[in-house]
Amino acid sequence: MCLCLGPPKSGKTFLLKRLHGDSIDVATPTVPTNGMNLFTIKNSDGHFDMIVRELGGSMAPIWKHYFDRVGKIIYVIDASNLCQISAAGVLLYSLLVEPRLQNVKIALVLNKMDLSYRQMRNEALLMLHFTRLQKEIPQKIRIIETSGMTGEGVEELREWMFDPDTLKAATIAAANK
Numbered sequence: 687m688c689l690c691l692g693p694p695k696s697g698k699t700f701l702l703k704r705l706h707g708d709s710i711d712v713a714t715p716t717v718p719t720n721g722m723n724l725f726t727i728k729n730s731d732g733h734f735d736m737i738v739r740e741l742g743g744s745m746a747p748i749w750k751h752y753f754d755r756v757g758k759i760i761y762v763i764d765a766s767n768l769c770q771i772s773a774a775g776v777l778l779y780s781l782l783v784e785p786r787l788q789n790v791k792i793a794l795v796l797n798k799m800d801l802s803y804r805q806m807r808n809e810a811l812l813m814l815h816f817t818r819l820q821k822e823i824p825q826k827i828r829i830i831e832t833s834g835m836t837g838e839g840v841e842e843l844r845e846w847m848f849d850p851d852t853l854k855a856a857t858i859a860a861a862n863k
């Protein structure tokens with residue numbers, strides 16, 4: 687199972703709709719996810735599907751009820767809102783120390799790049815203490831810059847999701863259950 691997590695309004699639903707191939711109406715705001723959404727995402731040639739479970743940011747206190755059999759996490763941060771990043775980091779750290787998530791692969795998605803300037807990537811990673819963090823944790827984190835609005839980075843995220851190494855982690859997590 688692949689989970690999509692991140693603070694409220696970081697753009698999870700929008701990004702997953704984009705990955706799913708829904709037509710995006712950029713003028714209509716999405717509704718906050720008060721619960722969960724399930725999306726079936728296809729790989730680039732359309733031969734394989736993966737189910738992604740989005741848990742709303744407002745559900746963060748109960749995300750832990752969904753950590754069994756998780757192989758991959760897409761963790762979405764709004765990179766255009768540096769004020770939110772420290773809080774996003776605290777939530778991310780709570781995932782990294784969770785015993786059931788020691789073997790997961792994580793995509794740290796810096797989203798809303800259409801609203802960000804390039805340097806924000808570095809500022810966001812500095813605020814998350816990313817370089818130090820990556821040395822100290824067992825999980826492998828891949829950084830992907832995206833915009834649900836323009837579609838930037840969406841195919842890179844899809845490739846990461848269907849990467850054979852990442853899939854292996856998901857299969858082992860399911861088998862260990």
Ligand SMILES: Nc1nc2c(ncn2[C@@H]2O[C@H](COP(=O)(O)OP(=O)(O)OP(=O)(O)O)[C@@H](O)[C@H]2O)c(=O)[nH]1
Pocket residue numbers: 692693694695696697698699700701714715716717718719720741742743744797798799800801832833834835836
């Ligand atoms: N400019 C811009 N706006 C975005 C982008 N992605 C999402 N938004 C906007 O951000 C708002 C929140 O997006 P959602 O996808 O609902 O956020 P979410 O992370 O699913 O929020 P919760 O379900 O409440 O946790 C919406 O108004 C979107 O239109 C993006 O890449 N760029």
Ligand SMILES: [Mg+2]
Pocket residue numbers: 698699700717718719740742743
């Ligand atoms: Mg949502």
